Amino acid sequence: MKKLLLVLFTFITLQIAAQTKVSGVVIDEKQQPLSYTSVYFKNTTEGVITNEDGKFYLESASKQDTLVISFTGYDDVFLPLTKAVNLDLKIELKEDTVLSEIKIFTGKTSKKDNPALDILRKIWENRRKNGLHKFDQYNYQKYEKIEFDLNSIDSAYMKSKMFKGMEFIFDKVDTSKITGKTYLPIFINEQASNVYGDNVSKLKKEIVSGNKNSGFENNQHIMAFLKDLYVEYDIYNNYLKLFDKDFVSPLSRTGINVYNYVLTDTADIDGKKCYNIVYYPRRKGELTFKGDFWVNEGTWAIKKINMAISKDANINWVRDIYIEQEFDVLNDSVFLLTKDHLMTDFSIRQNEKSKGMYGKRTTYYKQFEFDKKKPVNFYKSEVNSYNEALMNRPDEFWEGYRFEPLSEEEKGIYTMLGELKQNKRFQTYVNLGTILASDYIQIGNFDYGPIFSSFGFNDIEGFRLRAGGRTYFGQNDMWRLEGYTAYGFKDDKFKYGISGRFMLDKDSRFIFFAGNRRDVEQIAATLSPITDVLGRSFASSALLASGDNSKLSNINLTSAGLEIEPLKNLKFSAAFNYKTLKSASPTFSLGYYDEAGDIQTDLNQSEINLSVDYTPRRKTVGFGVDRTDVDYNYARVFFNYSLGVKGMLGSDFDYKKIQLLYRHPILVGGFGRFTPTLEAGKTYGTVPLGLMSVIPGNQSYFIIDNAFSQMNYYEFITDEYIALHLEHNFNGRIFSRIPGIRKLGLREFVGIRGVWGDVSKENVALNASNIPYIAPSDKVYYEYFVGVGNIFKCLRIDVTWRGNYLENPDVRKMGVKAVFGFHF
Known part of the structure; x- marks a missing residue:
């Protein structure tokens, strides 16, 4: 009975955690799924595009009253949201027969007379005129949070013998705002640092000022696994390296050969006119993304971009990768990256219902300073030694350095991991994984x-x-x-x-x-x-x-x-x-x-x-x-x-x-x-x-x-x-x-x-x-x-x-x- 109450309590908690949750499938008049359809809350930039099966999940921390479903060549659908949670919707789009004179881009879009490509070319022309590339030197503060979660948590999973004696961990079950799956946080690592760079000499240095780990700081194999997964990347580059593979960036100069682009919307974001472009792969099986981005008119800088890997990308043990980046304007002209979120869904099987694990990295950037030159020796002198003080910063340090406060679930990870470290069954699992890795x-x-x-x-x-x-x-x-x-x-x-x-x-x-x-x-x-x-x-x-x-x-x-x-x-x-x-x-x-x-x-x-x-x-x-x-x-x-x-x-x-x-x-x-x-x-x-x-x-x-x-x-x-x-x-x-x-x-x-x-x-x-x-x-x-x-x-x-x-x-x-x- 207690377990049943726990499950019911968890479910109710998940329902009220966010103000608005929507999921479903988008189909055409022939009842076929519509891939890469734009789905967003009206008058916001919060949105997603459907996957290859026409499915989507969208969540907002604010109360939303209207969902917009849009795909070029079809009539837009404005769906009223009468409840906070609207799951398993079935939305049918009808072909646009009225605007027959407008050029329609569906399936493989044309490379000619496509306004989305005109915007893309302007992005190419201006990509080195935005961001950190515009300055000779730069420095900024960086806060990075890495988290691992077990996903697809259900009542049967909770009752598994594997978790006998560890049932208390399910008090921290949450729901992903990206996939809609339930998940259980099991690991968190925070790092604060100062980054210095010189574009003239092409030198860069990061000095760590603090690191906080939830329990695996002495396991070098787990830490190496973490570092390997989350390398840095620049969306303006032609290729993005993920999991030892080169993915074609949607902003790449060669992108028109592997992506379809559709201009779907315009909106004012922070007082700046922006265009929304949806992109999706031309062919299956290639290392590409699907998603959308907002680009600012005039500077042609990216304001926000969402990227998800193609479902059939050839990556082992990875079911999904989702990237979201946000940029803020500086001095009305320069856009700087302020938030970078990457989520990977790991699973032995590709089945959507199979159990897996989320790996999430969220990085925030602030306190930018420019053109403060430092000597070359500053960059070349490297600290090789281990500073134990950086690994034992007090809570007051983190409260002042976090650019975004931890959620209640994330705060609970530190307590939960402390209890798990004393659990013999959990230690057995950790030891087994360490043996296989080391x-x-x-x-x-x-x-x-x-x-x-x-x-x-x-x-x-x-x-x-x-x-x-x-x-x-x-x-x-x-x-x-x-x-x-x-x-x-x-x-x-x-x-x-x-x-x-x-x-x-x-x-x-x-x-x-x-x-x-x-x-x-x-x-x-x-x-x-x-x-x-x-x-x-x-x-x-x-x-x-x-x-x-x-x-x-x-x-x-x-x-x-x-x-x-x-x-x-x-x-x-x-x-x-x-x-x-x-x-x-x-x-x-x-x-x-x-x-x-x-x-x-x-x-x-x-x-x-x-x-x-x-x-x-x-x-x-x-x-x-x-x-x-x-x-x-x-x-x-x-x-x-x-x-x-x-x-x-x-x-x-x-x-x-x-x-x-x-x-x-x-x-x-x-x-x-x-x-x-x-x-x-x-x-x-x-x-x-x-x-x-x-x-x-x-x-x-x-x-x-x-x-x-x-x-x-x-x-x-x-x-x-x-x-x-x-x-x-x-x-x-x-x-x-x-x-x-x-x-x-x-x-x-x-x-x-x-x-x-x-x-x-x-x-x-x-x-x-x-x-x-x-x-x-x-x-x-x-x-x-x-x-x-x-x-x-x-x-x-x-x-x-x-x-x-x-x-x-x-x-x-x-x-x-x-x-x-x-x-x-």
């Missing part, structure tokens, strides 16, 4: 894992078991210890690794690191050096592989060094490495001739490494020794210099080696993402096989980054090389235009890989192993591939063809490889 199981201040590395197999060790972990007191740990042990059932040997990282200075991220690893490894699995002393290549454990996988080595590696990041994303490091190498297999040799002409099979080598790692636009979460990347779509330039010193600790060889890695994912408008990767290197001096640059082959059935899919292990040996990998992900652009395949959400990949290398006569003469030194010096080795991704939303399959060197032994001319992963 690959670790947290036990007190210790993380066990990575759990997906617990099992392995190769020809030397046979079946392999691994157990390991790391210290973890929080995402901002100033030190961390990590280690593992492994056992191979075939070679009957234990292996181990241990490492530590200690931050000596927070501001410059000055870190000391050291470690030791004794293991069995496929050392020829990468061209660029692995900087993690515990790093072990995927090729070292090949549960599913083709051909011989016995060319493994026993490695004993000790490393110690320092790294520093004086400027954000620019890291310098210096390390000393000492390693011993010997073959782990009786059929594989690392042998070389010593100065006396005798064959040596073991290698002892001391090495000094100096490296520079530059990752512009990289975004991370956390301030400790380990940070979590927000995403991987940043450019990277990595340079490494290695110096081998003969005689140091019994080292065998003198040499110098330089190596370069360049990778830069590029979003190519609406055509997907293009990723070039360049690797180059050269070794000066005479060295044996264990120190050569082996071109990385891939004999597994899985895709490995920067490895050559149709090349065998140790097939090509070099001491100088240059490799290029080109891959393009069309993000479903081609498949979206094929009926029948469109609904599958598949994505297309194409690419080509090539490598050139050479080997000196001195190194060939030194070789006493059973591996012949063959380098791709006569012609560039290449292979090309096509792939289909997003199969079952988690699988990608590539088919690769080898282009040349088909005369080499055990050549695989064509192969199929796969990789699992979850991507939006």
